[in-house]
Amino acid sequence: MAMKEIAEYFIEVSKGAPIRAHEIRTGSNGFLKDNYDMWFWLFYSVMDRRANASTFVIAKMALEERDLFIPERITNLIEEKGEAFARVKITKILNNAEFPLIYERNWGKEAFSKSICDAAFLMKQYNYRFERFNQHHIWLNEYNMEQACTSLWNEINEKIYGAGPRIASQFIRGMVLKGPWKLSLNDDRFLEKNKFNVEFAGLTRLRLIRDEKSFYEELGRFADKYLDGNRAIISHVLWYIRKRFCYRSPLCDECKIAGYCCYFLEKFPTKFFDKRESYLGKKSKDKKIHENQDTLDEYLIQE
Secondary structure (H helix, E strand, O other), X not given: OHHHHHHHHHHHHHHHOOOOHHHOOOXXXXXXXXXXXXXXXXHHHHHOOOOOHHHHHHHHHHHHHOOOOOHHHHHHHHHHHOHHHHHHHHHHHHHHOOOOOOOEOOOEOOHHHHHHHHHHHHHHOOOOOHHHHHHHHHHHOOOOHHHHHHHHHHHHHHHOOOOHHHHHHHHHHHHHHOOOOOOOOOXXXXXXXXXXXXXXXXXXXXXXXXXXXXXXXXXXXXHHHHOOOOHHHHHHHHHHHHHHOOOOOOOHHXXXXXXXXXXXXXXXXXXXXXXXXXHHXXXXXXXXXXXXXXXXXXXXXXX
């Protein structure tokens, strides 16, 4: 019963939570409403390596001021002056805006600029329309949504410098959860395994997994049984809970899932009874659930 309740909460939170870190605590639901939003999400995703999310907004604003943010402007500049010129210009704009550039072996300080140029050229292939990008792969794979998802993932991973498997998965997750794309997200590549997600899914928090080794197996089973196989929802909500409620000082009183969290139950055992109705009583009028609450309370206290 607890697993089912947690899954219902995950679905609810994922619908209302943003996918970009700088939007947390802003009230934004994170939906990608138009092509401009989707381009910013791709821009954001390919920049999302060793940098703070708030700096991606700085980069966006700096490029907008020079009329060089949208992909059409970037590809026009490349076609007129060459990619090397475009990379240098974008790098100077980012540097002047105090965006934290990184130095990589292949492209030096132009690593981020190279990623931006590649992303713009990728979208040029599809007339800068993200729905066309998605539909092309669906047609290519004869409406097999799992194969279409893999095909999209491969193209992003292979054609955008610095993207890699994690960023390709992140971008597609956002486009399905918050955008118009309709794809199957039941592949383990959409379960992002990092130390934070392992911790929050593990025994010290939600107890969805026993240990790091069982991360994919147990969360995959949880997704298959309660989330129609959607692994992306799990990654999204584990990230959101950590960023929104457990960053620095835990905000247990604001977190709806606190009643299932071992940290909350151990630190504030008496508060569990105050919150119980929020998770069980109010969620269902089923008489049997109410009759079984005493047994459930006893079990949780013993745990």
